[in-house]
Amino acid sequence: MKRKALLLVMALVIVFSIILVMGCDASAQTKDRALVNDQQEHYAMVQPLPFFDYSIPRYVLTQIYEVVATEARSTYTIIESMTGETKFHGPSLGYGIPVDTQLTNPLMSSYTNSSGGVTIEQPEPNGLFSSKNTDGTWVLFVDNNGDVTPIYTEHKVTTFPFAVIKSADGSWVRAGNEPATLTIELPQ
Numbered sequence: 001m002k003r004k005a006l007l008l009v010m011a012l013v014i015v016f017s018i019i020l021v022m023g024c025d026a027s028a029q030t031k032d033r034a035l036v037n038d039q040q041e042h043y044a045m046v047q048p049l050p051f052f053d054y055s056i057p058r059y060v061l062t063q064i065y066e067v068v069a070t071e072a073r074s075t076y077t078i079i080e081s082m083t084g085e086t087k088f089h090g091p092s093l094g095y096g097i098p099v100d101t102q103l104t105n106p107l108m109s110s111y112t113n114s115s116g117g118v119t120i121e122q123p124e125p126n127g128l129f130s131s132k133n134t135d136g137t138w139v140l141f142v143d144n145n146g147d148v149t150p151i152y153t154e155h156k157v158t159t160f161p162f163a164v165i166k167s168a169d170g171s172w173v174r175a176g177n178e179p180a181t182l183t184i185e186l187p188q
Helices: 002-046 056-070
Strands: 074-080 086-098 111-113 137-142 148-153 156-160 164-166 172-174
Touching (some): 086 148, 086 156, 137 156, 156 172
Antiparallel strands (some): 074 086, 074 156
16 A cells, blocks of 8 residues: 555656646746747847849749740750769750649648637649659650650759750760750849
């Protein structure tokens, strides 16, 4: 009987110790969060974010989206290992698509409390939910007979809007004088 009572007391001491430690951690986290929020509010006052009437990077990205999403452009793609060893290269169509890009949103709306829910991901303008964590890429290579063949790779991918060749020093250089298949107009 004494042994059971001793075990019960020890169990209660352990449970209360855990509750006390968790309470202290939660209190410390709450204080830290409040301090960080105060710091961010101060920064917002003394160093506000800039506001621009026009964005050249947005203008350029919009053009790239329009061309890549609506026009099949011939490209030249190189697949290399992380050490720079060429695994494959050749004519391709368009630009690589990360392999875990999805057509549907993998997240759902979730309400966590009475003040509202969490933010869900939005699709890109091309209708896809872009990858954030893959090394895999689909590349559409063009065969000698003109067929377009999807190739999956987990190596480093570089795609050019013109043909390239490997130079004597091992770097890739533009081959010939053909114009690029994708160019960007910059604003005046």
